[in-house]
Amino acid sequence: MKRVLTLAVLLTLCVTTAWATDDDGAINPGSGIGIMSGELSNVRAPGQLTTLFAQNNGFQGNMFDLEPAIDLSEITALDVNVDPAGETAIVDVWYRMDTCVGHDLDPTGWSMLGSGSGTAAGIDLPTFINLSGNGVSFAAGGTYGIYVDVTSYPSPGINYTNAPSATTYSNADVSATCYYGKGDPTFTGSTFTYRMWNGTIYYEAGPPLPLTVTPKNVSAWLGGQLDFALNGGIDNAGKKYALLATFSGDTPGTNLPGGLVLPLNWDWFTDFLLGMALNGSPLVIDFLGNLDVDGNATAALIFPGHCQLYQDLFMHFAFCTYGPFDFVSNSQMVTVTGAPPPPDGYQYDDGEADNGLGLTAGGQMCWLQHFQKYSGGETLATIKTAWGYPGGSYPPAGTAGAVYVWDDPTNDGDPTDCSLLATVATTVQDPGTNMFTEVTLPGGTTIAGTFFIGAMSNQAAGQYPGPMDETTPYGGEAWVVGDTTSNFDPNNLTNNDVAPVELSTIGFPAYWLLRATVP
Numbered sequence: 001m002k003r004v005l006t007l008a009v010l011l012t013l014c015v016t017t018a019w020a021t022d023d024d025g026a027i028n029p030g031s032g033i034g035i036m037s038g039e040l041s042n043v044r045a046p047g048q049l050t051t052l053f054a055q056n057n058g059f060q061g062n063m064f065d066l067e068p069a070i071d072l073s074e075i076t077a078l079d080v081n082v083d084p085a086g087e088t089a090i091v092d093v094w095y096r097m098d099t100c101v102g103h104d105l106d107p108t109g110w111s112m113l114g115s116g117s118g119t120a121a122g123i124d125l126p127t128f129i130n131l132s133g134n135g136v137s138f139a140a141g142g143t144y145g146i147y148v149d150v151t152s153y154p155s156p157g158i159n160y161t162n163a164p165s166a167t168t169y170s171n172a173d174v175s176a177t178c179y180y181g182k183g184d185p186t187f188t189g190s191t192f193t194y195r196m197w198n199g200t201i202y203y204e205a206g207p208p209l210p211l212t213v214t215p216k217n218v219s220a221w222l223g224g225q226l227d228f229a230l231n232g233g234i235d236n237a238g239k240k241y242a243l244l245a246t247f248s249g250d251t252p253g254t255n256l257p258g259g260l261v262l263p264l265n266w267d268w269f270t271d272f273l274l275g276m277a278l279n280g281s282p283l284v285i286d287f288l289g290n291l292d293v294d295g296n297a298t299a300a301l302i303f304p305g306h307c308q309l310y311q312d313l314f315m316h317f318a319f320c321t322y323g324p325f326d327f328v329s330n331s332q333m334v335t336v337t338g339a340p341p342p343p344d345g346y347q348y349d350d351g352e353a354d355n356g357l358g359l360t361a362g363g364q365m366c367w368l369q370h371f372q373k374y375s376g377g378e379t380l381a382t383i384k385t386a387w388g389y390p391g392g393s394y395p396p397a398g399t400a401g402a403v404y405v406w407d408d409p410t411n412d413g414d415p416t417d418c419s420l421l422a423t424v425a426t427t428v429q430d431p432g433t434n435m436f437t438e439v440t441l442p443g444g445t446t447i448a449g450t451f452f453i454g455a456m457s458n459q460a461a462g463q464y465p466g467p468m469d470e471t472t473p474y475g476g477e478a479w480v481v482g483d484t485t486s487n488f489d490p491n492n493l494t495n496n497d498v499a500p501v502e503l504s505t506i507g508f509p510a511y512w513l514l515r516a517t518v519p
Helices: 266-279
Strands: 048-049 057-059 061-068 072-083 086-095 111-119 127-131 143-151 157-162 169-170 174-182 191-193 196-197 200-205 211-214 217-219 224-229 242-247 288-290 296-303 314-319 332-337 356-358 365-373 381-384 400-407 420-425 437-446 450-459 468-471 476-483 496-504 516-517
Touching: 048 174, 057 296, 061 157, 061 196, 061 476, 072 111, 072 143, 086 127, 086 314, 143 157, 143 174, 174 217, 174 224, 174 468, 211 314, 211 332, 217 224, 224 314, 242 296, 288 296, 365 400, 365 468, 365 496, 365 516, 381 400, 400 437, 420 437, 450 516
Parallel strands: 217 332
Antiparallel strands: 048 200, 057 157, 061 143, 061 174, 072 127, 072 157, 072 200, 086 111, 086 143, 111 127, 157 196, 169 174, 174 191, 174 196, 211 224, 224 296, 242 288, 242 314, 314 332, 356 468, 365 450, 365 476, 381 437, 381 516, 400 420, 400 450, 476 496
16 A cells, blocks of 8 residues: 655756767766855765766766765765756755665665755866755664766766776765766666766764654554654754654655655655644644753654554654754654454454443443444444453442444544444443453444444442453543433433543543454
């Protein structure tokens, strides 16, 4: 499953000078002398490595290997050798986690580091391309393939230098070994060996500002909560941050608002997450906020259960300061697994109650759970519930109770407008044992879209009939409602003196031991 907003720009270029293809070994005739670009020079990083500016050939791109001797938190910019002067050079920079050698024609394994543009200075003069804020770090001792692709080719295109063999340029921090020239189109264009990249790499030393996300896996069926720890450092104390995300391994590099290019896509899902945050939805918590006096913050994201939209995704998260965007963290990946629903029906719990809930004053309490119909699960055969939890106080066996099925007509996961589909009377059985009472729905109950199942028990003050599983990662699908006058109304859940409430909002993020089976 892949849903990505693809942005395409059609450029019509007026080419005033002929560009030779590299395969005949011809020298790029150039376009005269230009002016050195000074755009955004203030974002040049402290570290830099220059190869050379002495072209005798050119086409669309170059590939080389980068080998850091120290940790690099980010490549913030490049100087490139492009002409004709005065034209806008559009440059994409790609990277991979090993050598570029042998990987020059296949995009597999390459990721976008960033994209930038600058006004071409002309032959053998550095044209500055700002890549700051991309957040891609390079660890000491590693080998990384780099692909500098001038997508504005043929005007301007890149200039490089023929060589008899691979050539290495280095300083105390990093080395670059030049291998290939590249033609048009990106990746699949011709490769030319050996060609020395003409340019300068600007970099920041040190590890990136860290983001941690736990857990690393979330179930699309059960849902769960992701917890984020943001560590912006003292220099970013008090700044507003934004958490950003993309998924399914799609190629990063789309320009973000404000001109930032992340190692993440600004896709429809990112818009969805941040849009929900801005609108104050309970689905997304703290996706915009402020770093504290130490430059740190925490945030959380609740994934709803039974949501086919999320299954089998690889989600990448990062954070940056918001207005202006002036740094970005490392990228953290979370896997959303598409585990199928239980084979016999609808279930969230792990089979063990860790706590119990009841009405303080006693009366009739109903615990209910929200589900989404899946293919093959259109009819419910039974409702199963446990009663109380081991070690707790609970209504005795034989206490009157009932089970219910409701339709959720607006599919919003809120039971206040639900329509009752089925009611079956039952009694409390095997309380406090984690054993389930299975209640048959005569003739079965047909469900569509999303729905709720529930169980109700009479209870005295001090009894806790609702069985709570507090160890399964919670996705916000469990509710409770009741009536202290023992006149529980399942037809209109708002017609009870204890209104329906979702468990996490009262401090109990837990699933009920409450299930439905299918025929």
